[in-house]
Structure formats: structure tokens, C-alpha cells
Amino acid sequence: MSRLIDWVKRHSQLSAWAALAVGMVAILVWEARDVGLLAGQWVALIVATVLVAGACVWIIGWE
Secondary structure, three states, rough: HHHHHHHHHHHHHHHHHHHHHHHHHHHHHOOOOOOOHHHHHHHHHHHHHHHHHHHHHHHOOOO
């Protein structure tokens, strides 16, 4: 467990990106589960969501 904590401390923006992306994708899947999207549409939405999460972390990291 301490190795994980050390990694998160060393790579804070990557871990924030991963955590935010997981949360955003979970919300996306939950809210769009009954829409009837095709597999390619799901992939495109998930990729776009992960990229938006990265952009959010990058913008928040500006100082």
C-alpha cells in the first residue's frame, strides 16, 4: 500500500487524471446506459471523456 501512496505522491497529476476519468466514465455509463449506443459510439464517448478529464486536471494544475 505504501508503494501506491508513494506513486500517487510522485505522479499527482496522473493519479488525479485517472481518478477523475474513472468517475466521469462511471457517470457517463450510468446516465447513457438506456440510450442504445453502438460499440463505436461508446468507445468514442469514453475516449472523449478521458481526454476531457485530462484537460480538466491540466487546467487546474496551472499556477
